[in-house]
Amino acid sequence: MLKVRDLSVSFRTEQGIVRAVDGVSFEVGEGELLGVVGESGSGKTVSLLAVMGLITDPNAIIAGSIQYRGRELVGLKSRAMRVLRGKEIAMIFQDPMTALTPVYTVGWQIAEQVLAHQRISKAAAWQRAIDLLAEVNIPKPEEAAHRYPHQLSGGMRQRVVIAMALSCNPALLVADEPTTALDVTVQAQILDLLHKLRRNHGSAIVFITHDMGVMAEIADRMLVMYAGRVVERGTKEELFRVPMHPYTQALLDSIPPLTGEKPRRLRAIPGTPPILLNRPPGCAFAPRCAQRFEKCSAEPELGNGERAAACFRVTA
Amino acid sequence: MLLALLQRLGQMVFVMFGISMLVFLIFFATPGADPAARIAGRNATPEVLEAVRKSFGFDQPFYVQYLTMMKKIFITGDLTSFVNRGWKVVPAVMDTVPVTLSLVMGAAVLWVVFSLIIGIVAAATRGSWIDKTLMVLGLIGISMPVYWLGEMLNLITQSRYHDTWMFSWVPPLGYKNFSDDPKGWFLTLVIPWITLSILYIGLYGRVLRAAIVESLQEDYIRTARAKGLSEARILLRHALRTSLVAFVTLFGLDFGALVGGSALLTEVVFGLQGVGKLTYDALLNLDLPIIMTTVLYASFFVVMANAVVDILYMLIDPRVRTA
Amino acid sequence: MSAPLLEVIDVAKRFAVGSRFSRQGVRTVHALDGVSFTVMPGETLGLVGESGCGKSTLGRCITRLYDLTSGTLRFAGTDITSLSRRQMRPMRRRIQMVFQDPYASLNPRRRVRDLIAEPLRVHTSMSETEIASRVAELLDIVGLKSEHALRFPHEFSGGQRQRIGIARAIAMNPELIVLDEPVSALDVSVQAQIVNLLADLQERFNLTYIFIAHDLSVVRQVSTRIAVMYLGSIVEMGSADDIFSHPAHPYTQALISAVPVPDLDAQRSNKRIVLTGDVPSPINPPSGCRFHTRCPVAQERCRSERPPLMEQSPGRKVACHYPIAADATA
Numbered sequence: 001m002l003k004v005r006d007l008s009v010s011f012r013t014e015q016g017i018v019r020a021v022d023g024v025s026f027e028v029g030e031g032e033l034l035g036v037v038g039e040s041g042s043g044k045t046v047s048l049l050a051v052m053g054l055i056t057d058p059n060a061i062i063a064g065s066i067q068y069r070g071r072e073l074v075g076l077k078s079r080a081m082r083v084l085r086g087k088e089i090a091m092i093f094q095d096p097m098t099a100l101t102p103v104y105t106v107g108w109q110i111a112e113q114v115l116a117h118q119r120i121s122k123a124a125a126w127q128r129a130i131d132l133l134a135e136v137n138i139p140k141p142e143e144a145a146h147r148y149p150h151q152l153s154g155g156m157r158q159r160v161v162i163a164m165a166l167s168c169n170p171a172l173l174v175a176d177e178p179t180t181a182l183d184v185t186v187q188a189q190i191l192d193l194l195h196k197l198r199r200n201h202g203s204a205i206v207f208i209t210h211d212m213g214v215m216a217e218i219a220d221r222m223l224v225m226y227a228g229r230v231v232e233r234g235t236k237e238e239l240f241r242v243p244m245h246p247y248t249q250a251l252l253d254s255i256p257p258l259t260g261e262k263p264r265r266l267r268a269i270p271g272t273p274p275i276l277l278n279r280p281p282g283c284a285f286a287p288r289c290a291q292r293f294e295k296c297s298a299e300p301e302l303g304n305g306e307r308a309a310a311c312f313r314v315t316a
Numbered sequence: 317m318l319l320a321l322l323q324r325l326g327q328m329v330f331v332m333f334g335i336s337m338l339v340f341l342i343f344f345a346t347p348g349a350d351p352a353a354r355i356a357g358r359n360a361t362p363e364v365l366e367a368v369r370k371s372f373g374f375d376q377p378f379y380v381q382y383l384t385m386m387k388k389i390f391i392t393g394d395l396t397s398f399v400n401r402g403w404k405v406v407p408a409v410m411d412t413v414p415v416t417l418s419l420v421m422g423a424a425v426l427w428v429v430f431s432l433i434i435g436i437v438a439a440a441t442r443g444s445w446i447d448k449t450l451m452v453l454g455l456i457g458i459s460m461p462v463y464w465l466g467e468m469l470n471l472i473t474q475s476r477y478h479d480t481w482m483f484s485w486v487p488p489l490g491y492k493n494f495s496d497d498p499k500g501w502f503l504t505l506v507i508p509w510i511t512l513s514i515l516y517i518g519l520y521g522r523v524l525r526a527a528i529v530e531s532l533q534e535d536y537i538r539t540a541r542a543k544g545l546s547e548a549r550i551l552l553r554h555a556l557r558t559s560l561v562a563f564v565t566l567f568g569l570d571f572g573a574l575v576g577g578s579a580l581l582t583e584v585v586f587g588l589q590g591v592g593k594l595t596y597d598a599l600l601n602l603d604l605p606i607i608m609t610t611v612l613y614a615s616f617f618v619v620m621a622n623a624v625v626d627i628l629y630m631l632i633d634p635r636v637r638t639a
Numbered sequence: 640m641s642a643p644l645l646e647v648i649d650v651a652k653r654f655a656v657g658s659r660f661s662r663q664g665v666r667t668v669h670a671l672d673g674v675s676f677t678v679m680p681g682e683t684l685g686l687v688g689e690s691g692c693g694k695s696t697l698g699r700c701i702t703r704l705y706d707l708t709s710g711t712l713r714f715a716g717t718d719i720t721s722l723s724r725r726q727m728r729p730m731r732r733r734i735q736m737v738f739q740d741p742y743a744s745l746n747p748r749r750r751v752r753d754l755i756a757e758p759l760r761v762h763t764s765m766s767e768t769e770i771a772s773r774v775a776e777l778l779d780i781v782g783l784k785s786e787h788a789l790r791f792p793h794e795f796s797g798g799q800r801q802r803i804g805i806a807r808a809i810a811m812n813p814e815l816i817v818l819d820e821p822v823s824a825l826d827v828s829v830q831a832q833i834v835n836l837l838a839d840l841q842e843r844f845n846l847t848y849i850f851i852a853h854d855l856s857v858v859r860q861v862s863t864r865i866a867v868m869y870l871g872s873i874v875e876m877g878s879a880d881d882i883f884s885h886p887a888h889p890y891t892q893a894l895i896s897a898v899p900v901p902d903l904d905a906q907r908s909n910k911r912i913v914l915t916g917d918v919p920s921p922i923n924p925p926s927g928c929r930f931h932t933r934c935p936v937a938q939e940r941c942r943s944e945r946p947p948l949m950e951q952s953p954g955r956k957v958a959c960h961y962p963i964a965a966d967a968t969a
Contacts, residue, residue, distance in 0.1 A: 052542060054538060054541055054542060056541075058443070078547075082544045082545075082546065083544065084544070085541070085542060085543070085544040086542060086543040086544025086545070087544055090542065091539075091542040093535065093538070093539060093542075095535060098534065098535035098536060099535050099536055099538075099539045100536055100539065101536040101539075101540065101554050101557075101558065102536070102558065102633070102634070102635060103557050103558055103632065103633055103634060104557075112543070112545070112553075113543040113544070113545075116543060116544055116545050116546075116549075117544060148634040148635070150634070150635045161539070164539075164543065165542075
């Protein structure tokens, strides 16, 4: 249902052009959960903001193709995009503390979205808001609808954001690190809720996170991003059991285990993620890679298959 | 909410009391100066001095003096100016209040309406030539001195072009009571209103634009976009609403100060007998009772305007309501 | 057995919030309530818990950034509870702190050289050449290059900034370092580097750590012993291995089970306990056991009677009326 081909997002800055997203391609099937993993600056958030048409920076240049159910979204008029956004494609944000307008009740904010896309009465929209709050397990939804964001805890606010995203039964849900800002017991509640909602609504979800543990729990298929590019693609099972790209492997190795024998030292990845400004040619991970060889000074291609990794060790 | 309101009003009374005490101490308890001599004015005879001393109770302890003073201002209202030989101060101040209120309130309506329009339009078109033009106009408005602008307008509407079709409606300078002659009241005040409001339109327009542009960077604006709302709705319902706090704060301070006498220059230029003009004249004559009364009156308005702002905060921002 | 380096005895910390003019008036936040533990030289005590559990407040109390409301702190046998700022100064050399956000805790207008030299200038009478060579040595110890000395904090990545923060903390050869979420703001690939660096430093300089974090797998990795906190109190304490293999407090158990593990097999065998509701407000903590409002096994007694932190087996303490037996989770 969503086909992204060769998507690039660059930002013009005073120091030069920053290629935040560089030739990213992926697909999302109906009802599927695609997990996108990467560290800060890997381009995972920017590429999904591009899908949502939410990059408003006048210095951004977006190239490539984003097709939603056969419709091209790149270059779509903002009016046409607005009709899709919030109705067919909805988004959940990282920080629930700042994602809601502070001066309106949460019920009002949910009803506002319903009214923007459906021809129903205000009373019906309010009732819909209450039903949605109940669906995301907010206790006493009638009362909660009258509350302002600052009166709710972080977990409750994230539920409100989720309720809002679900308000028009979107076919595609983009979730940008929806549990990162939450405590681990609250994260468990929210992941549980997303599981349930997925069963009930059948929306496809693109889930962005840096947490491999969360990924292991919810993803069907995964993309691993590094420095603006997709470095590995495959199903969750393939990626966790037989990681192909050295970066994926290293990422999994560097996480301290929760059970079993404690390693004396963690297997850390040396160095730091590259700066995207005026990036040198070649594999971006090569400077930190334990398996690099002569070929890595060229740019490795990510194959076209369902299972692929952008690494010369794999393709060689 | 109601409790918070009452508390706020209680606070206001408390602050008023503090101010009256402070003003009294500054005027009558400054060491090294005889307050009676100052009230009596320059070249007062010993008989007058003696009368002042008796009338204000300067032979008695401070708290009695304070109470006498407050009684004279608020209860009996018979505080007398000695410089102006028996002029009753309280009615004199009360006469000037409607003039100043008419001037400031009319100007406030103008400046709120126009600065809202300018701020919103500039923020909506940020970066474009419309935005830039509006901001330059705003800066010009801020930089024009009130007395110069007023005199220029007077020159144009009262003398040079007064007989053309455009300005023949402008009545001569002065003030007409609203109850006697509503039309005259309105016509005499139009030019002063414009004069007084230009500065504030420029200032508020620029402040509002900056606040809206800042709000537009917030996360919740991105949420609003993701909801598929129209840009106009995002601007008016989400960004503007959260930007009003800065606007209302400024408004409260400026409105209070203007009603309290800061509209002096406009009043002088247009020959309006307002509070500012009265205070100005009293200062020239060192007429202490009048100065004392107008200072108290001014502080009363500043405090009241601040209380109104706080109440408006509660309406605008629910976070203040429950904090 | 040697003497403990740090003894924390029945420490409480309360904050006043609000004003007399707000609707609820002045309210008291019970940030810490009856916290006691000891730290032995050379060990790492991990403090874990969710936001609002008081772990950061505790760290700041130990370093005397906050004054205690009640209780006693004893460092190397000396009571430091009520030392004045001046009396505390020689102690500050021996107790250091590293913060979560290295960027916020480093003065952006000063060069790295001066940031690291600052504690040396304040606390010692070293000459400028001695200081310069010590700074170079410290940069090398934390894995930075000597040319980094002349740069400003904004020129560094998050991991490098945390290295600067660590260099500053170890400059005076302290005995105890309180690490407040030192790796939480870092990317996963960099987290492991810092965790390893901290382990190396501990071994090399015989440091004692109090490691505050919300990430359980990191805490398990670095800690000798762990104290689990909930709403201002310690609910369970014991060796890191014991706590993770046999959690005795229902909260510890739920907390551990809530962590998503990047391992598909472990995921399947792990039965997750999803707690309902949020952490209650520390302004009005629940009666009895503070966890009873969310506890899956709470009984009537838990609502009224507060369980004390009791020794369950040697080195293992639990504050629960109905702790989970060790064999039940094995």
